[in-house]
Amino acid sequence: MTNGPSFLAGDLILTPDGSRTALSLRYGEAYGSRHGAAAQARHVFVEGSGTHTHPAPRVLEVGFGLGANFRATLEQCARRGAALTYLAYEFDPAPTGLLRAVAEGSAGADHPAWAAALAGWGRASPLTVRLPGVALSVVFGDVREAGLPSGWATAVYLDGFSPARNPEVWTPDLVGRLAGSLAPGGVLTTYSAAGHVRRTLAGAGLTVERRPGPPGKRECLRAVRPA
Numbered sequence: 573m574t575n576g577p578s579f580l581a582g583d584l585i586l587t588p589d590g591s592r593t594a595l596s597l598r599y600g601e602a603y604g605s606r607h608g609a610a611a612q613a614r615h616v617f618v619e620g621s622g623t624h625t626h627p628a629p630r631v632l633e634v635g636f637g638l639g640a641n642f643r644a645t646l647e648q649c650a651r652r653g654a655a656l657t658y659l660a661y662e663f664d665p666a667p668t669g670l671l672r673a674v675a676e677g678s679a680g681a682d683h684p685a686w687a688a689a690l691a692g693w694g695r696a697s698p699l700t701v702r703l704p705g706v707a708l709s710v711v712f713g714d715v716r717e718a719g720l721p722s723g724w725a726t727a728v729y730l731d732g733f734s735p736a737r738n739p740e741v742w743t744p745d746l747v748g749r750l751a752g753s754l755a756p757g758g759v760l761t762t763y764s765a766a767g768h769v770r771r772t773l774a775g776a777g778l779t780v781e782r783r784p785g786p787p788g789k790r791e792c793l794r795a796v797r798p799a
């Protein structure tokens with residue numbers, strides 16, 4: 573974690589909706605959708621989980637990445653005055669300069685909570701931001717080794733790169749623990765609609781629904797913990 577531009581400018585990707593994402597050199601995959609990074613964050617995660625209508629959402633995310641999902645959620649909650657609690661796990665924090673460059677001019681980037689997150693990024697784990705209407709914690713560690721809250725989250729954003737590139741976050745063990753972190757009626761969302769992912773989610777006791785995907789993707793998933 574450094575404040576300097578330790579990424580290559582060429583790693584930034586401008587996507588068709590005007591938002592930016594970047595290539596992860598470690599995984600050889602973009603952090604967000606090349607077909608519209610902000611559109612994916614809104615459609616798959618914020619709206620797919622019902623967070624956009626929840627009066628006081630509590631979101632658990634794997635992993636925080638460049639913060640696109642956080643910013644999309646933050647912006648949506650701030651606009652309608654909903655208090656947001658956001659707990660994310662990230663074991664390979666991107667440089668602050670990359671987070672800043674990707675966010676510039678995008679949803680949520682002008683919110684004081686985003687500025688506070690950038691100011692504290694990499695200083696301590698967890699990173700904690702507490703402002704009126706927003707509580708953010710980012711745990712800099714491996715989610716597989718974390719003690720997850722039980723029955724707590726109104727939404728789980730499972731966004732840890734694709735099952736092909738990062739199978740470790742799609743195992744029945746971790747998906748089962750993530751399902752256990754959902755409050756009754758809570759929703760886990762992911763962009764993957766692969767058959768084995770659907771079976772793993774169902775095996776964790778969740779009711780799996782396919783829904784139309786974001787730009788460039790036919791389908792994505794939401795999986796509900798029965799009330």
Ligand SMILES: C[S@@+](CC[C@H](N)C(=O)[O-])C[C@H]1O[C@@H](n2cnc3c(N)ncnc32)[C@H](O)[C@@H]1O
Nearest residue numbers: 635637638639640641662663664714715732733
């Ligand atoms: C697709 S990117 C996330 C994009 C992010 N949600 C956003 O909105 O910008 C996947 C992230 O998951 C993180 N990750 C992958 N496996 C992880 C693990 N076992 N524990 C914690 N973070 C992990 C990666 O380092 C990467 O930053």
